[in-house]
Amino acid sequence: MSLRPILLVEDNPDDEKLTLRALAKNNIQNEVVVARDGVQALDYLFGGGHAPPAIVLLDLKLPKVDGIEVLRQMRTSGPTKLTPVVILTSSKEDQDLIAGYELGANSYIRKPVDFLQFTEAVRQLGLYWLILNEPPPR
Amino acid sequence: MTEGLFQTLVNTSGAIVCAKDANGRYVFANSQFIKDFNVTGKPICGATDFDLFPRDIAERLRQHDEMALDGPGTSAQEEVIRVGEDERSYLFNRVPLPKDCSDARLGVIAFEITQRIKAEDDLLVSRSFFEGILKIAADAIISIDEAQRIILFNQGAERIFGYTAEEAIGQPLDMLLPMGARPTHRHQIAQFGRTEVSARQMGERGGIAGRRKDGTVFPAEASISRMRLRGRTTFTAILRDVSEARRAEDAIKSLNADLKHRATQLENANRELEAFSYSVSHDLRAPLRSIDGFSQMLMEDFSADLPDEAQDSLHRIRAASQRMAQLIDDILALSRVTRASIERREVDLSAMVASAAEDLHQEDPQRKVVFSIPEGIRADADPHLMQVVLNNLLGNSWKYTSKHDTARIEFGRFVDARGRTAYFVRDDGAGFDMAYANKLFGAFQRLHAMHEYSGSGIGLATVQRIVHKHGGEIWAEGAVEQGATFYFTLK
Numbered sequence: 001m002s003l004r005p006i007l008l009v010e011d012n013p014d015d016e017k018l019t020l021r022a023l024a025k026n027n028i029q030n031e032v033v034v035a036r037d038g039v040q041a042l043d044y045l046f047g048g049g050h051a052p053p054a055i056v057l058l059d060l061k062l063p064k065v066d067g068i069e070v071l072r073q074m075r076t077s078g079p080t081k082l083t084p085v086v087i088l089t090s091s092k093e094d095q096d097l098i099a100g101y102e103l104g105a106n107s108y109i110r111k112p113v114d115f116l117q118f119t120e121a122v123r124q125l126g127l128y129w130l131i132l133n134e135p136p137p138r
Numbered sequence: 139m140t141e142g143l144f145q146t147l148v149n150t151s152g153a154i155v156c157a158k159d160a161n162g163r164y165v166f167a168n169s170q171f172i173k174d175f176n177v178t179g180k181p182i183c184g185a186t187d188f189d190l191f192p193r194d195i196a197e198r199l200r201q202h203d204e205m206a207l208d209g210p211g212t213s214a215q216e217e218v219i220r221v222g223e224d225e226r227s228y229l230f231n232r233v234p235l236p237k238d239c240s241d242a243r244l245g246v247i248a249f250e251i252t253q254r255i256k257a258e259d260d261l262l263v264s265r266s267f268f269e270g271i272l273k274i275a276a277d278a279i280i281s282i283d284e285a286q287r288i289i290l291f292n293q294g295a296e297r298i299f300g301y302t303a304e305e306a307i308g309q310p311l312d313m314l315l316p317m318g319a320r321p322t323h324r325h326q327i328a329q330f331g332r333t334e335v336s337a338r339q340m341g342e343r344g345g346i347a348g349r350r351k352d353g354t355v356f357p358a359e360a361s362i363s364r365m366r367l368r369g370r371t372t373f374t375a376i377l378r379d380v381s382e383a384r385r386a387e388d389a390i391k392s393l394n395a396d397l398k399h400r401a402t403q404l405e406n407a408n409r410e411l412e413a414f415s416y417s418v419s420h421d422l423r424a425p426l427r428s429i430d431g432f433s434q435m436l437m438e439d440f441s442a443d444l445p446d447e448a449q450d451s452l453h454r455i456r457a458a459s460q461r462m463a464q465l466i467d468d469i470l471a472l473s474r475v476t477r478a479s480i481e482r483r484e485v486d487l488s489a490m491v492a493s494a495a496e497d498l499h500q501e502d503p504q505r506k507v508v509f510s511i512p513e514g515i516r517a518d519a520d521p522h523l524m525q526v527v528l529n530n531l532l533g534n535s536w537k538y539t540s541k542h543d544t545a546r547i548e549f550g551r552f553v554d555a556r557g558r559t560a561y562f563v564r565d566d567g568a569g570f571d572m573a574y575a576n577k578l579f580g581a582f583q584r585l586h587a588m589h590e591y592s593g594s595g596i597g598l599a600t601v602q603r604i605v606h607k608h609g610g611e612i613w614a615e616g617a618v619e620q621g622a623t624f625y626f627t628l629k
Binding site: 090 | 421432
């Protein structure tokens with residue numbers, strides 16, 4: 001069975017590269033689709049006839065359409081309603097945490113500055129969401 | 139005329155009628171005389187005033203009689219006659235009589251005027267009373283007649299308008315009004331004269347204005363009343379110069395507007411600060427992640443090619459970016475504390491200290507630190523913010539005792555010299571030089587070099603802000619290598 005892809009929604013190219021590296025270092029084999037703003041993310045999720053991704057790694061501060069709006073639209077639409085969404089962001093402001101969880105985010109991770117900690121965080125979330133967790137049936 | 143008719147007229151006239159001879163002996167007195175002066179039972183004819191009245195009165199009457207006898211005709215004289223306890227006033231009309239058949243030389247016709255004099259006295263008192271009021275009143279009291287000419291102008295009016303009463307009385311009221319207000323005012327008073335109302339406030343819509351002698355116009359408050367007396371109508375206005383009150387009112391209004399403006403500014407500043415904090419937390423961290431992440435990538439991917447010195451530099455870059463990340467977090471925490479509102483309730487400080495101590499132990503289980511935490515120390519404070527205070531103070535003690543093999547950290551409470559309850563955290567660590575005690579609580583102020591003890595220099599600034607927000611004070615005592623004690627109070 002082929003692995004479902006990971007959708008990484010991230011506008012910062014550095015963060016994109018670092019995240020891809022952290023995923024690679026943790027031997028996560030899934031294809032990674034990168035959306036660089038909210039519109040690209042919504043296009044991939046709703047426009048292209050793609051199967052829902054295994055997981056969405058979602059930044060909040062994005063050009064055009066922000067992460068909270070992407071999450072809101074995912075949760076109101078059938079195919080992506082149950083897709084695991086991990087908010088991966090710089091902010092740990094209460095308002096973002098509350099908005100994220102209220103809209104049904106599955107996890108909320110604040111990207112650590114220390115790259116080793118970041119790699120560890122990606123390892124744990126990959127282990128949990130891609131291996132341990134049983135995804136909803138297709 | 140018969141004597142009988144004459145007697146009847148004399149006795150029913152209501153007047154006192156009597157006649158005396160040249161020696162002051164009564165030759166006649168009518169019944170009113172006897173009744174008024176209460177001389178019943180005494181023979182009057184042949185008696186003198188000294189037989190009928192007290193001596194002082196008799197003397198005076200005699201003196202006046204003699205003056206009348208010498209005079210050319212009728213003389214009128216006010217006399218006070220005492221009858222028992224009662225003093226009455228009479229008007230004596232004396233007339234010398236011609237020397238004919240009778241001995242009578244002086245005729246007297248007298249009326250009692252006690253009531254009239256009393257009424258006159260009362261009128262005088264009442265008039266001076268009202269004049270006194272007019273005089274001392276700070277307000278202008280001005281009366282005008284139907285032609286709207288001034289007939290009364292008190293001292294208050296003189297002060298306010300600058301005219302003397304002499305200048306004002308007889309003049310048209312118009313001279314006290316601003317030019318523009320004259321026609322309408324004239325009309326309004328005439329209209330008021332026709333209404334049923336007898337008094338009302340003037341200028342209910344927007345106040346009225348007066349005009350001084352020097353031409354200046356001032357805001358005023360006034361009431362007007364109408365009086366009809368013997369068919370003539372007068373109007374009386376009581377008017378107050380409200381320039382001062384208006385100025386004060388304007389000042390208050392402007393202060394209020396200013397205050398509102400500042401409150402709005404403050405609100406905007408707070409909102410901006412919030413947006414700023416959010417942006418800082420989000421945007422400043424991203425480049426730090428890149429610096430740290432790519433340095434790490436260099437070390438991992440090219441370690442074989444990099445000399446030790448290059449690797450050391452990369453380590454330092456990573457350490458610096460992580461320190462800056464910590465700094466950003468601490469500044470944000472400080473600004474969050476500043477914005478936070480306090481929600482007080484009873485909190486168990488002992489339990490908070492114990493939990494902070496446990497966290498520290500778990501982070502570094504090797505260390506031999508004895509905590510002394512008495513149970514049941516409670517305070518009325520914000521639980522979340524108090525935990526921040528205690529975590530910081532305990533964390534500091536933990537940090538600054540780290541170079542000692544063993545350490546003791548004590549939490550406690552005492553009542554200070556001023557009767558306030560103070561809480562303290564004491565350690566036996568590196569301490570500090572009291573000379574620098576004032577620098578302890580400033581943001582970014584550090585008393586130790588970075589290589590000795592790490593830290594952002596924001597922890598104690600945060601603690602102080604929280605304590606101040608609780609209306610309390612914070613201070614510290616210490617000596618180099620002899621430990622430090624941090625005290626704080628909460629209102």
